[in-house]
Amino acid sequence: MKLDAKIPEGPIAEKWSNYRSNVKLVAPNNKRRIEVIVIGSGLAGGAAAATLGELGYSVKCFCFQDSPRRAHSIAAQGGINAAKNYQNDGDSAYRLFYDTVKGGDYRSREANVYRLAQVSTNIIDQCVAQGVPFAREYGGLLANRSFGGVQVSRTFYARGQTGQQLLLGAYSALSRQIAAGKVKMYNRHEMLELVMIDGKTRGIIARNLITGEIERHGAHAVVLASGGYGNVFYLSTNAMGSNVTANMKAYRKGAFFANPCYTQIHPTCIPVSGHYQSKLTLMSESLRNDGRVWVPKSKNDLSKNPNQIPEEDRDYYLERIYPAFGNLVPRDVASRAAKYMCDKGMGVGKTGLAVYLDFSSAIERYGKAAANTQNIDNPSKKEIEKLGKEVIESKYGNLFEMYQRITDENPYDTPMKIYPAVHYTMGGLWVDYELGTTVPGLYATGECNFSDHGANRLGASALMQGLADGYFVLPVTIGSYLAGEIRTPQTDTNHPAFVEAEKSVKDNINKLLNIKGDKSVDDFHRELGLIMWNKCGMSRNAQGLQEAIKEIQALRKEFWNNVYVPGTADEFNPELEKAGRVADFLDLGELMCRDALNRNESAGGHFREEYRTPEGEAQRDDENYTYVAAWEYAGEGKEPILNKEELTFNDIELKTRSYK
């Protein structure tokens, strides 16, 4: 199939305004009749549902949590980028566009990224108008900080809880539309099938998670905003409920899955402590503004108290290898460097899988500055330390507290121990410029699509993309499809397609419940996670990937013969929910390995051991792999079909990504 990205004509800076001026509109009297379903209530879904409601559409929004305010966007810590140039440090839409394309290792679509950079400024305005309490300077104006991979300060933040505050903003806008009767909210509901009639999306089948009731919901279009699939690794920084089920249902109905192998491993997470571990906790990238990453130079020092190791015996390896960006290199680079040091045997901590993140220099620097502003002459070392710790506390207090609670160590006095962990997935459903998938009437927004981050996402860009898609892009672009639907009556949910879809959902649930095997859902999930982490994780090779595909196939077979799901279909049954999700993760895991095996290059988060430069850095192959790999479902047990969208770069020159 030929993939048409529907990129508008004209110079890159004018594409979006041209598009908006020419896109078809739906008149207010028709909007009232047109129904749109939104799956997910995070930044992308919540913002989209609220905005579609404001525009006058009749919206139904679904989330599996007990309230839309709890979607996993809430856990984002560090910040949101916007090309406001409030710091007068040379920022612009072009520079944000450039940084994002370069940061993504030249594997994203230029037109989409430029639009993202353009609307980034509107997001900040919108959020401030909603009452989002961003950090401010004493003059009352907004504050900024720096994030990895860029040399300007363009990140807006609300302490270490930026995601929470932005989501509460979107949730408040959504709540207003719920009160106005424009959005009907379905909490504790999970989408379990997409319904198509005559080749067009016409609704979904959802399960009421409290009663177990299977419900039919018709619509003129469906918007997926169901988040990322990091939990395929079992251990990740994602919430326990984050899943790929909506995406996989769409994939099986003909939506292409793009670049599934692009996964982001975040460099600064609290290391694994034991087998029982259920999730990993992120320590925001913003910490790398002030924290310095190091390991001991000598193996003899590995088990020493880090405070006893003198300056000259420490290897600040990021500053040494990447002097231009130092501790603020992009995530993929920082993660690989940490893995490299630990693989060399220089890792610290109980398991040897950790490096230090040290704030002592920052504490001293801030302490001296504070002493100076408070007119303290010749401050003592102790005074400086006290003042410096206060500054650090005001910036990162909640993160330091969280670290101490989990590890029982005080990071103000002892350097943090950190190790990379799965955090975000750049891959997702293939979408065109309008965020439409390959299935007519089905849209994908936020992390669940593939579009903007290429092979690696820069810090503070996920919140930006989620809100850009939800507030500013999708509500405009979906009009071009819905304008053609104004004559379509309300969907009849007694149509045979709904009957059949409902039956297949019920059959699948009964199948899971009736296996009555010996292993729990978590047993399978943990095994899948281990295969993925070892063979499709931070570094990959052809042999490992081939083995992984076979192992996952065997594990899937065992799952469908030996899983034990307690309880019944018509009650609140969390194990049943998990079983359905793990079944989809098993299918996705194989697809990810296939994609990783196909991509014979190293790009961003996808690092193939066979393809690296003599210095060990990632080696792209622009001649053969400057394309989006969009996988098409070919049927049960059949190999998926690879479709390619060639990426063309007119406004940015492809270069080797260097942070040295």
Added chain:
Amino acid sequence: MKLTLKIWRQRNSNDKGKLETYPVDGITTDMSFLEMIDVLNQQLIKDKKDPVAFDHDCREGICGMCSMVINGRPHGPWEGTTTCQLHMRAFKDGDTVVIEPWRAASFPVIKDLVVDRTSFDKIIQAGGYISVNTGNAVDANSLPIDKTNAEDAFDAAACIGCGACVAACPNSSGMLFLGAKVSHLALLPQGEPEREKRVLNMMKTHDDEGFGGCTNTGACEAECPKGISLTNIARLNREYMRAAIGSEEEVR
């Protein structure tokens, strides 16, 4: 370490429910409280018994989903900590731990430790927002906001909506939650145009949903995992009086 767990089991909202006793073994101090429950549940599944249903999602203390009363205290013994961030270091070998759901008429039990908190959503829908449609905003820096006010607004906005305040309150009052939201928006100039209407409507819904009134016990503040201060209830009362007496807005 070995523990004895006494856990509230209730099949559904119609069931009466009772405490059941479960011994657990092999618990380490590095585990989180929920990971300890995971260990129990895996054991129950191996024994083909019904695992304990509990709400949880992010497991990093921000989504507000987890909700357990542990030895009589919402979110357990550690100050300023959600259940998911509570670690087993807080307990010692041989301890008996009693685990119950939030108990409040406005939060009916769905199953075991899972309760229905949609009444909180309804309070927000009654006015916990600023009426600004997408695309209507002016440049963010055209409205400087006093840093102290912005910080106070943030402190209030940090509420995660978990409901521990209600579970802790002898009156099952939701006024700390309500006070936090009203304060957040009342402290910001953007919230000014709807200030009176907001507090009146939200208070009305709070009462309609069956939450009790505040009697200044302070248990809510003591148990709040995010340190939301009682000042917010004082501000809520001021805002309410200001709107009820000092404005033209109708008290419903």
